[in-house]
């Protein structure tokens with residue numbers, strides 16, 4: 666076991682999101698709408714040493730098994746993340762995140778006149794039109810958006 670894994674206590678049941686790019690852990694939590702308000706035990710480790718002069722963030726959510734639909738949302742934020750499903754202290758499933766074709770909710774459209782920015786509380790829906798350059802297109806106003814310049818909701 667890597668030393669870094671020992672820094673965060675093992676969990677009996679739940680999901681471990683590992684290899685999140687350094688500094689992106691909080692955004693990943695936001696994207697997954699994980700805030701702990703339901704009483705679930707969540708451990709977040711930021712800037713965990715990972716290999717030679719590298720760092721990563723790790724999130725452990727106990728008693729929750731995150732599905733592909735949920736975790737693929739984070740692929741735009743943390744493309745190297747791995748999802749580990751733990752049952753009875755054992756790793757029973759490990760998977761990579763893969764970029765979805767569409768992303769809902771996570772990002773805010775930069776067009777102030779877009780209906781998703783109006784008082785109507787319509788959640789954003791964006792199509793990932795270029796997975797190499799991470800270019801999104803708002804489904805409501807058709808504005809082209811760069812993931813690296815866009816604001817999180």
Ligand SMILES: [Zn+2]
Nearest residue numbers: 774779803806
């Ligand atoms: Zn828009």
